[in-house]
Amino acid sequence: MAISSQQFWQTLASSGLIAVTFCDHLKSQFEASGGGEAKAVASFLINQGVITKYQSRILLSGQAVPFNYGDYQLLDQVTTGPLSGCLRAVHLPTAHEVILGFLADGTAQTWQNTHNRVARFRAVSSPFFVRVYATEDLGQYRFVTFENAQLLGFKEISETTQFPTEDVARLGWQLAMAVQSVHEAGVTHGCISIDSIGIDEKSGHLSLFRDARQEDLLPSHLEESGAELRKADYLAPELAAAGAQPTVQTDIYAIGCCLYELACGQAPFSGSTISEKMQLHATQPLTALANAAVSEPLKQLITYMMAKNPSTRFQSVADVLGKLKLLLGDQVPTTSREVPSTEQAYQSVLAANATAPAVATPTASTSVSTAPASVPVAQPSAPQVSIVTDEPAEVDEQGNPIPKRPVSYTPKPPLLKNPFLYVGIGFVAILIFVGLSLMGGGNEVANKDPDNQTSSSENTNGKNDGEGTKGENPTGEGTDSETTSQDEVLGNQILIADDGTTPWASPTTGEPLSLEWCPPGAQLFISFRPASFSENEIADPTFQSLGPAFNSLMDQFQATAGFKLGEIDQLLVSMLSNDDAFPRTCVVIRLVEDLRADDIVEKWGDVAVEESDAGNIYSVDPWTMLIPKDTKSLFVMGDREDIDELVITGGNAPPVLRSMNMLRSVSDRDRHFTLLCVPGFLSTDLLQDSHQFYFGDPKRLRQPLEWLIGDGAEAISFSLHADDVMYMESRFVAGLTDQGDLLKDFVERLNEIPDSIEQFMIALNPPPYWARLAYRYHTMIRALVDQMRSGKENKLPVINFAVPLHATPNLIAGAELAIASEPGAAITVVTPTAMTPTNMDELLAYKSSVDIPQQDLEFAVKDIEDDIKESLPDLDFPFAIKIIGNDLRTDGITRNQAIRDYKATDVSLKEILTGLVLKANPDATEGPADPAQKLIWVIGPDPDDDSRQIILLTTRKAAETKEYELPSVFKTEE
Numbered sequence: 004m005a006i007s008s009q010q011f012w013q014t015l016a017s018s019g020l021i022a023v024t025f026c027d028h029l030k031s032q033f034e035a036s037g038g039g040e041a042k043a044v045a046s047f048l049i050n051q052g053v054i055t056k057y058q059s060r061i062l063l064s065g066q067a068v069p070f071n072y073g074d075y076q077l078l079d080q081v082t083t084g085p086l087s088g089c090l091r092a093v094h095l096p097t098a099h100e101v102i103l104g105f106l107a108d109g110t111a112q113t114w115q116n117t118h119n120r121v122a123r124f125r126a127v128s129s130p131f132f133v134r135v136y137a138t139e140d141l142g143q144y145r146f147v148t149f150e151n152a153q154l155l156g157f158k159e160i161s162e163t164t165q166f167p168t169e170d171v172a173r174l175g176w177q178l179a180m181a182v183q184s185v186h187e188a189g190v191t192h193g194c195i196s197i198d199s200i201g202i203d204e205k206s207g208h209l210s211l212f213r214d215a216r217q218e219d220l221l222p223s224h225l226e227e228s229g230a231e232l233r234k235a236d237y238l239a240p241e242l243a244a245a246g247a248q249p250t251v252q253t254d255i256y257a258i259g260c261c262l263y264e265l266a267c268g269q270a271p272f273s274g275s276t277i278s279e280k281m282q283l284h285a286t287q288p289l290t291a292l293a294n295a296a297v298s299e300p301l302k303q304l305i306t307y308m309m310a311k312n313p314s315t316r317f318q319s320v321a322d323v324l325g326k327l328k329l330l331l332g333d334q335v336p337t338t339s340r341e342v343p344s345t346e347q348a349y350q351s352v353l354a355a356n357a358t359a360p361a362v363a364t365p366t367a368s369t370s371v372s373t374a375p376a377s378v379p380v381a382q383p384s385a386p387q388v389s390i391v392t393d394e395p396a397e398v399d400e401q402g403n404p405i406p407k408r409p410v411s412y413t414p415k416p417p418l419l420k421n422p423f424l425y426v427g428i429g430f431v432a433i434l435i436f437v438g439l440s441l442m443g444g445g446n447e448v449a450n451k452d453p454d455n456q457t458s459s460s461e462n463t464n465g466k467n468d469g470e471g472t473k474g475e476n477p478t479g480e481g482t483d484s485e486t487t488s489q490d491e492v493l494g495n496q497i498l499i500a501d502d503g504t505t506p507w508a509s510p511t512t513g514e515p516l517s518l519e520w521c522p523p524g525a526q527l528f529i530s531f532r533p534a535s536f537s538e539n540e541i542a543d544p545t546f547q548s549l550g551p552a553f554n555s556l557m558d559q560f561q562a563t564a565g566f567k568l569g570e571i572d573q574l575l576v577s578m579l580s581n582d583d584a585f586p587r588t589c590v591v592i593r594l595v596e597d598l599r600a601d602d603i604v605e606k607w608g609d610v611a612v613e614e615s616d617a618g619n620i621y622s623v624d625p626w627t628m629l630i631p632k633d634t635k636s637l638f639v640m641g642d643r644e645d646i647d648e649l650v651i652t653g654g655n656a657p658p659v660l661r662s663m664n665m666l667r668s669v670s671d672r673d674r675h676f677t678l679l680c681v682p683g684f685l686s687t688d689l690l691q692d693s694h695q696f697y698f699g700d701p702k703r704l705r706q707p708l709e710w711l712i713g714d715g716a717e718a719i720s721f722s723l724h725a726d727d728v729m730y731m732e733s734r735f736v737a738g739l740t741d742q743g744d745l746l747k748d749f750v751e752r753l754n755e756i757p758d759s760i761e762q763f764m765i766a767l768n769p770p771p772y773w774a775r776l777a778y779r780y781h782t783m784i785r786a787l788v789d790q791m792r793s794g795k796e797n798k799l800p801v802i803n804f805a806v807p808l809h810a811t812p813n814l815i816a817g818a819e820l821a822i823a824s825e826p827g828a829a830i831t832v833v834t835p836t837a838m839t840p841t842n843m844d845e846l847l848a849y850k851s852s853v854d855i856p857q858q859d860l861e862f863a864v865k866d867i868e869d870d871i872k873e874s875l876p877d878l879d880f881p882f883a884i885k886i887i888g889n890d891l892r893t894d895g896i897t898r899n900q901a902i903r904d905y906k907a908t909d910v911s912l913k914e915i916l917t918g919l920v921l922k923a924n925p926d927a928t929e930g931p932a933d934p935a936q937k938l939i940w941v942i943g944p945d946p947d948d949d950s951r952q953i954i955l956l957t958t959r960k961a962a963e964t965k966e967y968e969l970p971s972v973f974k975t976e977e
Contacts, residue, residue: 006065011041014062019071020054029053032514052656052664055079071095073141075103075148084154084201085212086133091151098661098717099349101136102149104216114138114145120215121147126897129184130340131177133201133212137353147215151343154201154210157265165268168297173336174209175262176327180338181211182254183320187892193219193249195257196237197264198230208336219249222277235277236260236270240285240311252313255323259308266295266305285311300330344683347862354901355857506792507805510726513673518575520591520631522645523657525577527586527680527689528667533568534595536675539725563626564640565606570595572636573672579645580688589641589649600630603638617650662718662736669734669797676723682712692876711752715745732803734796746800750793753802756784839877843942843952846882847913849875854906859899860923861886864956867915881951884916884940890961894937896925916940917972920956931972934959941967 006014016026033039033047045059054062057079061068070077072092079091081102090103106117117138124135134150166174178200185192192213199212218224222243225231239256241247263271269291272283289309292302304326310316317323328335516530536542546557561567575591594603604610604621611622621628627646629639631654639649659667666679690705712719718736723729737745793802840846851870855863868884875882886898900923907915917931920938928936937958943965945951955967962969 006041006063008039008041008044010065011044011062014065014067015048015054017067018058018062019069020058020076050655052658072103072144072146073139075101075139077103083159084156085199085214086149086152086154086201087156089149093661094148094345094349094352095661097345097348097352099343099345100151101349102133102151103139103146104149104214105144105146106216109145114140116218117145117147117216123190124185124188124213124215126188126899127185127190127213128898129181130338131181131208131210132184133210135213135215136349137356149212152201152210152212153204154212155204156201157197160202165296166265168301168330169334171262171265171297172301172327172330173334174265175258176324176331177209177336178211178258178261179320179323179327181209182258183324185213186251186254186320187889188897189892189895191219191249191251192254192257195254195261196220196234197261197270198233200261206340208340221247221249222281225277227276232277232280233270235274235280236264236272238281238284239313240281241313243281243285250313251319252316255308255316255320256313258320258323259305262301262305263289263292263309266297266301267291271309298330300326304330350859350862350899351857354859354899506794506796506801507730507803509671509732510724510728510730511671511673513671515668516575516670516672516677516679518577518656518659518667520637520639520649520654521575521577521657522579522589522641522648523652525579525589525657525659526663526684527576527578528678529574529576529578530670530672530674530677531574531576532673532675533571533574535572536725537569539675541725541729545725563623564592565603566592566594577641577645578684578689580684583691583693585694586684586688587642587645589639589645591639592637594636596636598636603630603636615650617653620646620650660718665736665799666718666720666734669799670720671722671724674722674724678721679718680720681718682709682716685712711749713745713748713752715748728805728807730803730805732801734802735800737800742795742798742800746793746795746802749800749802750791753788753791756788839875842880846871846875846878848911850909850911851915852908852910853915853919855902855904857901857903860902860919860956861898863902863905863919867919871912881945881953883945883951883953884956885946885953886956887946887961890957891938894958894960896923896938896958900925900938913970913972916954917970932975934975936973939969939973941969943967 012026012030015021016023021029029048029051033044036047039047041063045054045063048054049056049059055078058070058077061070074095075092076095077090077092078100081087081089081091086102086104090105091100092103093100106113121135121138125137128134133152133154136148136150139146139148182192182195192211194213194217195211199214201210201212202208203210220234220238220242222235222238225234237257237260239253242249242253260271271289271291272280272287274280274283289306292305295302304323308316308323317326516528518528521528557568564571571592572595573591573593575593577589577591578586579589581587600619604612607621607623607628610628613620615629618629618631618634621630623640626640627643629641629646629649631637631639639646641649660681663679663681670677670679685708686705690701690708692701694701715737716735720732720734722732735742735745735749790804790806791802792804793800795801840849849871851874853867853870855866858866864884864886868882871882872878888898891898902919902922905918905922907918917940920940921928921931921936924936924938926935926937930936931939937960939957939959939962941955941957941962942952943955943957945953957965957967959969959973961967
């Protein structure tokens with residue numbers, strides 16, 4: 004029976020997917036747009052990115068099914084490939100998507116066995132293996148978490164499983180690579196079958212799944228019918244013996260069975276019972292293989308892998324790989340795979356929570372459910388990305404979020420190289436990004452100055468008599484007739500009679516930003532409303548204060564787009580990662596005037612046009628333009644590949660990270676300027692070292708921005724609005740950090756800025772034409788900081804400012820001039836920089852610092868290597884730090900050994916490395932010279948290029964075998 008729209012809203016409010024207050028807000032939006040039945044509500048929420056299609060089906064069924072399981076929220080049901088029957092979910096604290104496999108058997112012994120298997124397979128890491136993460140015991144529910152692999156089974160990609168030689172060899176090589184990684188971790192797979200293999204939907208690579216909930220495949224464990232009977236098609240003959248267990252050779256036999264099926268289109272042997280199949284495995288020749296349409300060398304390889312006598316088979320998977328490599332020649336597949344940006348954060352959380360489960364038989368009052376109920380799905384649908392609008396995974400009886408346990412973090416230390424730039428995000432850096440974005444890059448900036456347009460706007464001193472709602476105290480409490488006198492620099496203006504702590508009231512009350520016609524994959528969005536901003540008296544002085552480089556970019560943009568800024572209602576800029584090149588840019592332009600498509604195209608002159616399902620596409624060098632169908636006064640500028648994506652999506656708002664959507668949902672479309680981004684995008688994409696900007700080295704902005712934003716923010720927003728006052732606002736979504744800690748640390752950093760700016764301006768020794776502004780700049784910033792208010796709104800940290808309008812151009816001008824200036828060399832106060840090392844010995848003596856609260860060894864090594872490379876970009880000899888995984892595994896050490904509470908300040912690299920291996924050693928030792936110190940570092944040949952000498956993390960035993968020279972610190976007394 005269909006439910007009503009009211010029942011749908013009630014079910015959503017009680018589901019835990021979003022906060023009750025936000026649910027009410029969405030309901031008001033929906034009803035204001037015309038309302039409708041329950042299905043219309045579901046479609047509205049899907050289009051808004053609030054729920055997924057899977058979640059909507061559950062809600063529409065009216066079932067009271069939970070979506071939140073501890074820190075995980077269900078997104079979708081997996082209906083294809085080896086993971087079919089599992090559920091896709093997002094880990095809320097880190098936004099990392101995973102697969103959940105719920106246990107069908109709730110007994111204590113089954114749970115303990117599952118936990119033990121997870122512990123064994125957790126160490127397996129391969130581009131061709133679905134990673135096993137952890138067990139989760141929630142009392143009523145128990146499940147295993149796996150890597151979020153999106154796989155298709157062989158039967159789902161082809162009517163027959165019969166493949167040509169090239170495909171069988173390629174898939175066989177990937178399967179063998181996966182199994183080798185299992186064996187290198189010291190375990191056997193034990194469950195290899197054609198049904199445990201899937202093909203990645205995106206890359207086309209094979210992935211092997213090991214369901215840690217499942218016991219090893221043995222004849223005695225299988226039932227005589229259905230899928231259980233089919234599993235016997237991959238069992239080596241020796242497994243029929245009493246007490247037999249999987250071995251390396253039985254795994255190799257199973258690989259051979261899979262390749263046989265790919266080559267022949269059928270399983271090796273028939274048989275109606277398990278005993279019949281096992282008898283055939285032991286006695287029957289591989290008759291169908293002789294007639295398979297594959298090469299003779301491949302047939303011979305499969306025959307050896309499926310030899311009846313295990314001693315006749317290949318004795319290691321490495322031998323199999325060697326033969327397959329000969330068959331593939333130069334067609335060996337790549338061995339890399341893209342790792343989600345959230346992977347490291349998720350692994351860190353798992354390491355922090357890594358404790359054995361408390362195993363106890365469930366009591367009568369605590370039943371263990373096998374899995375959450377689900378709604379039958381008639382037709383499988385593509386996985387949807389969940390856009391959740393509030394962080395907490397659980398709510399109390401009143402619908403209020405239950406706060407999560409905070410995770411401590413260490414803020415970055417202050418950077419003193421250019422303290423002025425700590426305010427760059429607020430006054431010029433972000434606005435410069437607008438110009439750079441609109442031009443699609445920053446590698447070349449026009450040097451010619453635009454025509455100067457002087458403005459003689461009168462200084463109104465930003466008068467505000469406190470009437471109206473602009474900038475009022477939002478609560479109306481704690482106010483009286485007393486006024487607060489401002490700093491002299493601000494003209495002794497009375498901004499607001501307030502209580503000194505409550506955040507300023509927003510001057511706008513618009514709808515949240517809509518991301519329609521933005522391409523998928525963007526990690527930075529900028530909304531700018533030039534026509535509205537141009538009406539304000541502060542517009543011309545502000546544009547002039549941004550300097551000639553910015554204005555030159557804007558002139559170029561207006562010439563290409565065909566419209567002046569005053570004719571544009573909104574510029575909505577998206578920036579997308581573009582590997583090492585400058586990020587790709589896509590701009591949605593909404594015009595003030597109601598223009599038809601022909602009127603817009605007329606501005607571009609004689610341009611080539613082609614039709615598409617979404618609208619006409621035009622080439623206006625260097626851009627591709629799209630004018631969507633059935634729209635007026637709207638067009639899109641971007642790279643061709645992004646325009647093609649928009650044609651596919653039909654302009655629907657793209658899925659974005661949950662944290663980004665939380666900020667988008669509380670944004671205000673009416674603000675003159677809004678930036679929404681993932682902080683890491685600024686560092687790793689926009690401001691990476693290979694990009695050139697008019698102000699020089701990207702580090703001049705990147706390092707201060709990283710310091711200002713800190714480590715704890717998962718997404719940030721920044722907005723400006725000019726009215727009677729200049730209103731500025733920044734919001735954050737915390738990742739692993741407690742929201743309160745994040746806000747506190749950010750406020751502390753802001754308060755450090757004015758004093759640092761004073762010292763920087765003295766060191767800058769500014770030229771006479773702006774010296775007066777430079778030496779007063781720190782007092783202006785102090786006045787700004789004094790106007791700062793902080794708190795929480797919609798459960799998110801918020802910081803805002805309200806300053807007199809006339810002060811804005813000076814704030815921006817000071818920032819822009821300092822960005823473009825270099826401190827005087829004779830008076831710059833900086834810490835002396837050590838000379839760049841010229842050899843490995845000097846590098847090992849190079850002093851650095853490290854602070855690792857908790858991290859895996861592999862990630863810790865990568866961070867140390869990256870820090871050295873960033874600090875010493877001009878090294879003229881090879882430098883790398885590599886973990887020799889095979890050496891470690893021989894001594895029972897894994898690459899993901901946990902490093903906890905390791906801190907070293909201003910010590911040599913060799914001391915850092917020595918301390919690291921002491922922390923990662925499986926057993927506590929008396930020091931590096933202790934024979935029990937298995938894990939060591941040495942200088943040795945690069946495994947990938949033995950002509951290079953690099954730093955290797957290996958073991959004492961392996962170093963002795965390979966005759967590496969031990970560093971003196973590890974040498975034992977004789």
